[in-house]
Amino acid sequence: MLEMQHIGKVYRTELVETHALRDFSLRVNEGDFVAVTGPSGSGKTTFLNIAGLLETFGDGTYRLDGEDVSGLSDKQRSRIRNQKIGFIFQSFNLIPDLDVADNVELPLRYRRLDRGERKARAERALELVGLASRTRHLPSQLSGGQQQRVAIARALAGEPRLILADEPTGNLDSLMARQVLDLLEEINARGTTVIMVTHDPDLSRRAHRNVHVLDGRVTDFKPYDPVPGGLAAGAGA
Amino acid sequence: MELGSILKGMSRNWVGPLLVALQVAITMAVMVNALFVIQERREVMARPTGVDEANLGRTGIFAYADDFDWTGEIRADLEALNNHPGVHAAGTVNSLPGTGSGWSSTWLVEENKPETSVQSAMYLVDEHGLETLGLELVEGRWFREDEIIDVDPTGFEGFFSGIVLTESLANKMFPDGALGRMVYTESEDQAPVVGVVRQLAVPWPSYLEWEDSSLVPGRLSGPAIFYAVRAEPGRLEQVLPEVEELLTGRASGRTVLPPETHREMVAEEFTDERATVRILFVIMVLLVLLTGLGIVGLASFNVRRRTRQIGTRRALGATRGDILRYFLAENAVLTAMGLGIGVVLTYALNYFLADQFNVARLPGSWLLIGMLALLALGQLAVLGPARTATRIPPAVATRTV
Ligand SMILES: Nc1ncnc2c1ncn2[C@@H]1O[C@H](COP(=O)(O)OP(=O)(O)O)[C@@H](O)[C@H]1O
Ligand SMILES: [Mg+2]
Numbered sequence: 106m107l108e109m110q111h112i113g114k115v116y117r118t119e120l121v122e123t124h125a126l127r128d129f130s131l132r133v134n135e136g137d138f139v140a141v142t143g144p145s146g147s148g149k150t151t152f153l154n155i156a157g158l159l160e161t162f163g164d165g166t167y168r169l170d171g172e173d174v175s176g177l178s179d180k181q182r183s184r185i186r187n188q189k190i191g192f193i194f195q196s197f198n199l200i201p202d203l204d205v206a207d208n209v210e211l212p213l214r215y216r217r218l219d220r221g222e223r224k225a226r227a228e229r230a231l232e233l234v235g236l237a238s239r240t241r242h243l244p245s246q247l248s249g250g251q252q253q254r255v256a257i258a259r260a261l262a263g264e265p266r267l268i269l270a271d272e273p274t275g276n277l278d279s280l281m282a283r284q285v286l287d288l289l290e291e292i293n294a295r296g297t298t299v300i301m302v303t304h305d306p307d308l309s310r311r312a313h314r315n316v317h318v319l320d321g322r323v324t325d326f327k328p329y330d331p332v333p334g335g336l337a338a339g340a341g342a
Numbered sequence: 343m344e345l346g347s348i349l350k351g352m353s354r355n356w357v358g359p360l361l362v363a364l365q366v367a368i369t370m371a372v373m374v375n376a377l378f379v380i381q382e383r384r385e386v387m388a389r390p391t392g393v394d395e396a397n398l399g400r401t402g403i404f405a406y407a408d409d410f411d412w413t414g415e416i417r418a419d420l421e422a423l424n425n426h427p428g429v430h431a432a433g434t435v436n437s438l439p440g441t442g443s444g445w446s447s448t449w450l451v452e453e454n455k456p457e458t459s460v461q462s463a464m465y466l467v468d469e470h471g472l473e474t475l476g477l478e479l480v481e482g483r484w485f486r487e488d489e490i491i492d493v494d495p496t497g498f499e500g501f502f503s504g505i506v507l508t509e510s511l512a513n514k515m516f517p518d519g520a521l522g523r524m525v526y527t528e529s530e531d532q533a534p535v536v537g538v539v540r541q542l543a544v545p546w547p548s549y550l551e552w553e554d555s556s557l558v559p560g561r562l563s564g565p566a567i568f569y570a571v572r573a574e575p576g577r578l579e580q581v582l583p584e585v586e587e588l589l590t591g592r593a594s595g596r597t598v599l600p601p602e603t604h605r606e607m608v609a610e611e612f613t614d615e616r617a618t619v620r621i622l623f624v625i626m627v628l629l630v631l632l633t634g635l636g637i638v639g640l641a642s643f644n645v646r647r648r649t650r651q652i653g654t655r656r657a658l659g660a661t662r663g664d665i666l667r668y669f670l671a672e673n674a675v676l677t678a679m680g681l682g683i684g685v686v687l688t689y690a691l692n693y694f695l696a697d698q699f700n701v702a703r704l705p706g707s708w709l710l711i712g713m714l715a716l717l718a719l720g721q722l723a724v725l726g727p728a729r730t731a732t733r734i735p736p737a738v739a740t741r742t743v
Pocket of ligand 2: 149150151271
């Protein structure tokens with residue numbers, strides 16, 4: 106599904122150069138559920154942004170779904186994000202002016218689906234997260250856990266192959282966090298690849314596989330063994 | 343597009359959009375009406391007067407010597423002027439069209455019937471008048487030298503032997519043909535219509551019956567008189583100073599009035615008018631600029647306020663074009679609402695101007711063009727902020743908390 110080799114990412118400001126990722130190599134197989142852990146500032150979000158085509162990288166190669174994505178235009182990257190990837194953010198990132206249904210339909214709009222198709226898919230996604238009765242609510246009228254479930258419905262509505270979640274439970278209490286993780290497990294069980302950044306060891310333990318990032322590098326893989334040369338092979342457990 | 347969500351978004355943050363929409367409405371009302379009035383005034387200023395405007399000038403004399411030979415010196419002046427190279431023709435006049443001041447007279451179509459009275463401008467002209475003013479005689483004849491009588495504005499004996507009307511006035515007074523018909527005055531004088539000229543405007547720019555003029559063979563009896571001087575085509579600027587010199591040197595006991603071109607005199611008459619037009623124009627331009635800035639301000643504010651949401655939209659697959667279109671559509675909705683109110687305001691202002699200042703009714707096409715112009719202005723104004731929005735990177739979605 107995803108294969109990064111020797112990725113380097115440098116942020117340059119006037120004063121400092123930050124090597125957010127260096128020689129970062131990772132392979133994630135179709136259907137995997139990967140938890141990414143690591144201390145703050147180690148490069149987890151940078152990895153996720155590059156994986157999700159939100160940011161470009163300097164060195165190395167990245168193949169997503171078999172396609173080399175390094176030379177793509179901004180428009181092509183937008184289309185891949187829209188069609189293959191579902192994002193879940195720590196602070197939910199629902200559009201405050203749009204109600205629940207409109208939020209969930211948003212990626213489908215950018216896919217130029219017609220109204221009926223959008224409605225049907227949004228309904229299905231909201232049903233899956235248990236919020237079918239709240240379609241006309243505004244985000245501000247929902248609890249944090251509900252908002253994140255709407256965000257998950259939005260990520261699912263486009264039926265992506267890959268879900269990327271950056272600390273999706275970071276702003277939730279433990280009960281709600283567990284509900285969100287239940288959902289992600291369910292989604293993964295249906296065949297969608299999930300990559301989730303988390304601080305919480307309880308949550309990361311539930312993933313098939315843990316990737317530990319330190320100082321911009323992959324330092325540990327569980328329960329899989331690293332392949333020589335720094336490349337992580339996701340051969341079956 | 344996301345029309346529904348744009349409207350919903352506006353209804354949740356309605357103060358800014360409402361103010362800008364009102365600004366658009368007021369701008370439309372002022373802009374369309376100002377342009378309409380300006381256009382109307384320009385048309386008024388550009389109306390032809392019927393004389394050979396490009397080559398016509400005016401000078402004159404003021405006699406102060408007690409023993410000044412009024413009739414003899416005028417005859418000698420005119421002879422000198424008419425023989426001067428570069429002068430096409432010269433003659434005496436009491437005033438010129440469009441220059442602000444002149445005489446009016448009341449003619450009666452039927453004797454002793456005040457209800458048949460018609461108002462018109464009255465020009466005193468001499469035998470050179472037709473050539474001097476450059477009028478086009480469509481019927482009858484012009485005045486002979488022996489018909490020119492001395493006219494004392496405070497009262498004079500006898501009456502004119504004939505009268506020439508403009509076509510406009512002739513048609514009004516005598517629809518079945520004017521030539522040979524009698525024109526009467528309220529003081530029981532009368533004169534036949536001897537000729538009809540195509541066109542000659544009245545002296546007063548704001549007078550509505552612009553072409554209702556009459557001409558009579560007469561000459562002021564002193565102490566001042568105007569000479570109209572028509573130069574050969576293109577030689578007016580050169581001829582006028584020569585004329586002044588010629589007149590000054592020719593006789594004593596009088597002052598020569600500084601010559602002016604007809605165009606200068608008309609322009610001077612419209613000085614206030616032009617100032618009004620200019621002020622209107624400046625106010626309109628300022629309002630349009632202010633509205634443009636208001637739109638830029640609101641849009642910039644919205645771009646900043648929505649930075650994270652724009653990043654999120656990008657992350658979900660919106661292209662830069664999608665973001666640009668969103669802001670353009672939002673602006674179009676906002677402007678359209680403003681223009682909706684603007685149509686009402688524009689008509690209201692036009693009714694007021696029509697009522698108070700005789701401005702004509704606004705044609706619908708002006709309204710339509712005004713709306714399109716403001717819609718274009720709105721789109722243009724929002725383009726800058728919208729382009730800023732397209733440059734917000736999608737990574738903002740994960741980087742901003
Ligand atoms: N836009 C940026 N400009 C400069 N430095 C950045 C930027 N984004 C991230 N960084 C730096 O890159 C490093 C990795 O950041 P990040 O991937 O966000 O870490 P994590 O998500 O693991 O906390 C940090 O040192 C961070 O300060
Ligand atoms: Mg992070």
